Amino acid sequence: MSRYYRSMESAIHQSCLECLERPDRVFCDMPAEALKDFDELKSLSRYPRGTVLFREGHPARGIFVLCQGRVRLSVSSESGRRLTLRIAGPGEVLGLSASLADSPHEMMAELLDNAQVAMVKRKDLLRFLRDHREACLQVVNLLSRDLHTAYDRVRSVGLPRSRRSRALRIH
Amino acid sequence: MLSPYGLDIIESCLTCKTRTERLFCDLPASALQAFENIKYATAYPKGAVLFVEGQAPRGIFVLCKGRVKLSICAPDGKTLIVKIADPGEVLGLSASVSGKPYELTAETVDPCQVNFVKREDFLRFLKEHPDACFKVAEQLSEKYNTACHEVRSLGLSHSAGEKLARLLLEWSSRNGETAKQEPRLKLALTHEEIAQMIGTSRETVTRLFGDLKKRQILQTKGSTLVIRNKAALKLLASNN
Numbered sequence: 001m002s003r004y005y006r007s008m009e010s011a012i013h014q015s016c017l018e019c020l021e022r023p024d025r026v027f028c029d030m031p032a033e034a035l036k037d038f039d040e041l042k043s044l045s046r047y048p049r050g051t052v053l054f055r056e057g058h059p060a061r062g063i064f065v066l067c068q069g070r071v072r073l074s075v076s077s078e079s080g081r082r083l084t085l086r087i088a089g090p091g092e093v094l095g096l097s098a099s100l101a102d103s104p105h106e107m108m109a110e111l112l113d114n115a116q117v118a119m120v121k122r123k124d125l126l127r128f129l130r131d132h133r134e135a136c137l138q139v140v141n142l143l144s145r146d147l148h149t150a151y152d153r154v155r156s157v158g159l160p161r162s163r164r165s166r167a168l169r170i171h
Numbered sequence: 172m173l174s175p176y177g178l179d180i181i182e183s184c185l186t187c188k189t190r191t192e193r194l195f196c197d198l199p200a201s202a203l204q205a206f207e208n209i210k211y212a213t214a215y216p217k218g219a220v221l222f223v224e225g226q227a228p229r230g231i232f233v234l235c236k237g238r239v240k241l242s243i244c245a246p247d248g249k250t251l252i253v254k255i256a257d258p259g260e261v262l263g264l265s266a267s268v269s270g271k272p273y274e275l276t277a278e279t280v281d282p283c284q285v286n287f288v289k290r291e292d293f294l295r296f297l298k299e300h301p302d303a304c305f306k307v308a309e310q311l312s313e314k315y316n317t318a319c320h321e322v323r324s325l326g327l328s329h330s331a332g333e334k335l336a337r338l339l340l341e342w343s344s345r346n347g348e349t350a351k352q353e354p355r356l357k358l359a360l361t362h363e364e365i366a367q368m369i370g371t372s373r374e375t376v377t378r379l380f381g382d383l384k385k386r387q388i389l390q391t392k393g394s395t396l397v398i399r400n401k402a403a404l405k406l407l408a409s410n411n
Contacts (some may be wrong), residue, residue, distance in 0.1 A: 022359060075319060077327035079411055085322060097312035106319035127307070133301040140297065143311035144265035150318035151243065151274040154253060157326040158370045159245035 010040055015039055016118070019067075025091030026137055027065060034132040041128060042118040053094060053109040053117065060098035060105055062121040069115025073107050083103055084143055087112065093142055100139075176312045178214055178282050181235055183207060193259035195233065195306050202300040209292040221262065221285065223279040228266035228273055232288040234258050238359075242367065252261055253321055255280065255360070261310050263366050268307070325344040325370050330361030334369035335379050336407035340390075343398060354398045358372070358391075 010043060016039040022028045024119045030038065042065070051065050071088045085107055088094060128131045129136045129156070181187045184207045190196045198206060210233070217263070221232050222242055240375045244390070253275060256262060266273045267290045282296035288296070297304045328334045362376045383389040388404055390397045400406055
């Protein structure tokens with residue numbers, strides 16, 4: 001194994017406290033105390049590519065922090081046509097809005113790569129956010145960012161330049 | 172005090188009677204006092220623009236009374252209404268938090284009372300009051316969910332008829348009329364505005380309404396709409 005791959009392997013740790021990628025990630029870069037609590041709440045799993053983390057309409061069990069890999073977020077019609085909202089990358093938090101609003105998931109999240117995911121249950125998350133105000137602010141920042149991209153998507157879908165460009169966006 | 176627009180202005184959040192029913196406003200006493208100190212109570216007539224898409228964020232607007240139309244615009248002038256905001260909603264939230272330009276245009280539909288908070292004050296307020304921060308996260312989540320919903324209905328519906336049927340069912344469910352055999356709803360928007368909500372032309376909306384009336388699915392009495400045949404409307408809404 002080359003040195004590069006070895007360093008990739010060691011960058012993602014079982015424990016958030018030892019993770020080398022952490023300082024670069026918006027959500028993960030939290031104060032030591034909050035991080036310790038988060039580390040205790042999370043359960044880490046590895047999933048193969050193609051795994052569905054959650055589906056539209058299903059109740060929100062919790063949030064998924066993507067340590068590695070990419071996720072396709074999409075919405076679908078009753079007939080099964082699918083429209084990609086965006087592709088999420090490492091460091092992103094998925095299922096946040098459904099967990100906080102306590103509503104069913106508005107989208108489906110499907111892994112595009114083999115990925116490592118840290119899951120935190122909804123109840124634990126709510127308690128964690130109440131205990132740690134920095135994390136709560138972080139979440140507010142993340143949601144604002146997500147909302148901006150969602151409105152961009154509304155714009156591109158609802159006000160397309162031409163029929164052709166709109167058709168190309170449906171997968 | 173009665174304002175020129177017939178609005179009963181609520182000067183202080185501390186004595187506001189509707190506060191407890193509102194998601195954001197129902198804050199603990201200390202946070203509420205802090206909010207009271209940084210907010211400016213203002214009244215706007217119908218058709219006033221609170222902020223414009225692309226403008227640098229000045230702050231947030233808490234809607235106390237009246238409704239506000241939130242829309243996005245294409246360079247060719249075509250407008251898409253994303254949402255009609257109801258009292259209790261906080262507008263301009265994500266732009267104020269992230270510092271990016273406002274992504275929507277907010278225009279009042281009725282005479283409105285709006286409590287404005289400057290961006291710097293608001294950010295400081297969030298840092299100092301975790302409860303408020305949590306409420307903001309909840310509000311943003313709901314906004315995000317509606318935005319995703321909007322993408323789905325715009326991007327994956329086959330026809331304007333389907334979208335209109337869905338919109339009417341949604342409105343009737345929000346009025347708490349779902350359980351009734353023949354739900355009624357007050358049509359507060361013009362055909363033009365409905366067209367902008369479902370991404371079609373005014374002519375198409377007028378034609379669709381005519382069609383629904385002819386098929387005895389809808390009936391209009393002034394500005395009140397009666398859904399005569401809910402099953403048929405549901406079928407139209409789920410037509411794939």
